[in-house]
Amino acid sequence: MSLCYNPTYMHIPDSAISPATSLAAVAAMLPAWLAAGRRLRFGLGDRQVPLLAIGAAFCFTIMMFNIPVPGGTTVHPTGAVLLAVLLGPAAAIIGMTVALAIQALFFGDGGVLALGANAFTMAFAMPVCGYLVYRAVAGRSPQNSPRRSLAAGIGAYVGLNIAALLTAVLLGIQPALYHAADGRALFFPFGLKVAIPAILTAHLLIAGIAEAVITVAAVRYINAIGISMYDSGADSSDLRYRGRGRMELLWVALGALAALSPLGILAQGGAWGEWGATELQERAGYIPAGLSRVEEHGWKGFNLLPGYLSDHGKWAYAGAALIGIVLVTVCIVTVGRLLRRGGDSGNTVSGFGEPPEETRVEPGDIPAWMLAAEDDSIAGVTETGRGADFVERTLAGIADAARESVVAERWARRDGLLQHLDARVKIVGLCGLILLTAFLHRPAALVSLYAVALLLARFSRVPLGLMIRRVWLAVPLFVGMVTFPAVLNIVTPGRPLVVIFREPFLAVTDAGLYTALLLTFRVAVAVTFATLLALTTRWDDLLRGLRVLFVPKVFLVIVAMTYRYLAVLLQSASEMFTARKSRTLGRTARRESRRFVGGAIGALFGKTVTLTEDVYAAMLSRGWSGEARLLEPVRLRAADAVWLVAMAGVAAAAIAGEILA
Amino acid sequence: MHKLAGGDSRVAADLNDAPAIHAIQLEGVSFGYAEGVPALCDVTLAIARGEKVALLGANGSGKSSLLKVMSGLVHPHSGFVRAFGDEINERVFRDRGSAHRLRRRIGFIFQNSDTQLFCATVREEIAFGPLQMDLDLGEVERRIGDVAAMLGIGSLLDRAPFQLSGGEKKKVALASVLVMNPAALLFDEPTSGLDPRSQRWLVELIVSLHRAGKTIVTATHDLGIVPEIADRAIVMNEDHTITASGPACEILADMDLLLRVNLIHEHAHRHGTLIHSHPHHHGGDHDHDHNQDTGIVTENS
Secondary structure, eight states, rough: OOOGOOOOOOOOBBBBHHHHOOOOOOHHHHHHHHHHHHHHHHHHGGGHHHHHHHHHHHHHHHOOOOOEOOTSSOOOOOOOOHHHHHHHHHHHHHHHHHHHHHHHHHSSSSTTTHHHHIIIIIIIIIHHHHHHHHHHTTTTTTTTHHHHHHHHHHHHHHHHHHHHHHHHHHHHHHHHHHOOTTTSSSSSOOHEEEEHHHHHHHIIIIIHHHHHHHHHHHHHHHHHHHHTTTTSSSSSHHHHHHHHHHHHHHHHHHHHHHHHHHHHHTTTTTHHHHHHHHHHHHHHHHHHHHHHHHHHHHTGGHHHHHHHHHHHHHHHHHHHHHHHHEEEEEHHHHHHHHHHHTTOOOOOOOOOOOSSSSSSOOOTTOHHHHHHHTTTTTTOOOOSSSSSSSHHHHHHHHHHHHHHHHHHHHHTTOHHHHHHHHHHHHHHHHHHHHHHHHHHHOOOHHHHHHHHHHHHHHHOOOOHHHHHHHHHHIIIIIIIHGGGGGGBBTTSSEEEEEEETTTEEEEEEHHHHHHHHHHHHHHHHHHHHHHHHHSSOOOHHHHHGGGTTTTOOHHHHHHHHHOOOOOHHHHHHHHHHHHHHOOOOOOOOOOHHHHHHHHHHHHHHHHHHHHHHHHHHHHHHHHHOOOOOOOOOOOOHHHHHHHHHHHHHHHHHHHHHHOOO | OOOSSSSSSSHHHHHHHHHHEEEEEEEEEEEETTTEEEEEEEEEEETTEEEEOEEOOOOOOSSHHHHHTTTSOOOOOOEEETTTTEEEEEGGGSHHHHHHHHHEEEEESSSSSSHHHOOOSSSHHHHHHHHHHTOOOOHHHHHHHHHEEEEEEEETTTGGGGGOOOHHHHHHHHHHTTTOOOOOOOEEEEETTOOHHHHHHHHHHHHHHHHHEEEEEEEEOOOHHHHHOOOOEEEOTTTTSSEEEEEHHHHOOHHHHHHTTTSSSEEEEETTEEEEEEESSSSSOEEEEEEEETTTTEEEE
């Protein structure tokens, strides 16, 4: 699971944002999903299903390609802008949504409830904004021109950073919107001032550049092997129409988000009323300002950062914006230089020297140098670096994901309590409990709920050690990272427990520690329930069960197919990395590594396109006509009803405990 | 070869009778994937109901494209295709009823099982076709059970396709097609990637499906299985046209023809001190005599 909790990764977990925000994000995504689906239905016909499914599997797979960056860490691309450039923004929206859904459902990466928010940032804002920037920069340049691949890189950089900024805004508005009577945040504890610089800096400095380099390399590879890109064949009038449609969509979705967010405040009526007069004044002055900021400055392309700059004038925003401008420039210059240098390839991969010019090799002849028993011309590279290099880390990530999907099935096949229940009932029950954890903020209530989760695991024959390890190794890493500043006196005033500096005074406070622990624990409880659901349900059952949550059939078909082809693409990716490992000695230069990752992603995309065509043919030959038909789930039994009642009881008890305490 | 001509009343009568005689008819079919890269050039052939036919040809000669045209997965740039008397073209597929009738009649077993198995579990995989055909759910379940028992994959029904071995995947792919009870089965390189035991099993299955009245068309370059899986062989050359069609045993005996279309190759090998070469294919027995003095080889096949 190491791949999922990368510090520069930005999947929002459940319980970091309020359910109301999650719902608002889903509402904002609905028009985008509908429009993208309609666009594909008319644009591609019934071909959309395999295209999207395998496109999503592709996105998922490349999220496991680690790229070395300065400082010894690695980041991985999301591929959203790459997908938009190659298959169009509509395909990117759906493809990324499916990839995110699978990560949330089966890999515990990003919350199930927060899917709407994660989709809004990574499946909507990122590909659409990235694509618009790409189109603006590319203009009418020919498909294989350097300008076009450069445009894709800039689009990727801007897209990723816009997604990061939106993530920061979604998290940052939480404390202002949802907090208890004592002022402690119910969900994510930091305001915009902390969240934006923290999240954006990492993306501006590292992840954005990596994403851009990867996108450029992959687009260049795809041009080299002659796969045509999304807009290369269309006529200009069509392009104009498409461009305008997208812009309108963007405004509609953003307007919806801005308009729906205040509903969250109304839903928290009790908390609202408990505010003091001065506090209400302060909040009332602050919240609408925060929302109208989003509304007013929405998407005006590059105006976004300067907008924040002028409104606030705070050094944090100014710093972030300045870094952004400098980095965009540096990025353009660097990518330009990389493109010019494209001709001189490093010879790390090709360890063999070229065959000597004078001895011409006829077809079928074995070249003389191959007959020598030992080849001395291969440079003797010795192991110089310490630790695993990126190939091992990537291989490990891919192996993890493959093992994950098999191991998870193992517990689902055991003879236990949850395994016997109908998937639909389990989904409703456990999702209800997850939702409940988001509302609880009494430690006792949360601890009891956690005990219930562990008891369920025990009766379902899932080893407790496994459950605890899975949750407590991963959750503190993500949540702990974002909550760390909260323990300090500068963020949360309180009685100092551990003094770090005397001058200036910096200490861990009791109130800060309490806030951080409560948030971490709440997320852990939610993740435990989600893990329990994923571990005890065969994923085909889980998918079919999702129909009770009104998930459309065609979406389920796409998710199922994505999951299935994940195995095929992971196998391909794994073979590519193994092949590279078998041909290289020791560690390779970072620049060379980045080029390899770009090429590998391009090659994987080539395979993806072929696979899509073949799968579509196979579906057609068995009568596919664009309408999804699934085997119906079996009928509910008495045990299932008992389970629903029991879960309702647990929920009622937890709520009662919360109120009484 | 079946020739069609207008005007003549006998031919017209023949056309009306066609559903009774022919499973698949192609008339002057040309097809290509990209401009300037032809896959099929003016192909005319007819396959009778209940016939078992092998399509022979080297890599890239157009065997797979021919199968795809026969099953209506791609449509020819020129020429006509008929399946069981109904013309196949893009217009036919707009009508759901006739599209389903055609899909049900012609089953296609792809070379790469991974592309054919796109569902979450083996059970859903087998159910996919019948569900598209709007079959009753009870009937679908019954057919899944029967076909799984027939192919011995009953224990795999709740497994995911990616957990299966190559041989098991092939069986599931077959089951997913057989469950629709097609009248004609098109196999694309069925034995490629299978171990000898699975190959044997598959050949015997094809033979028994033929005995049950199915029309069998197999594209292959595995000449060793041709005598069993085909009564007639159609040979494609590297110009994407049909060069020969006739009884399988006659085609296999025509060494010049097979050498010309690159299905067999000059094989150099050594017997004691004697090095020589002769036309050779892999699959059947390798049996020939040597004359130690002259080096002349006599092929026995």
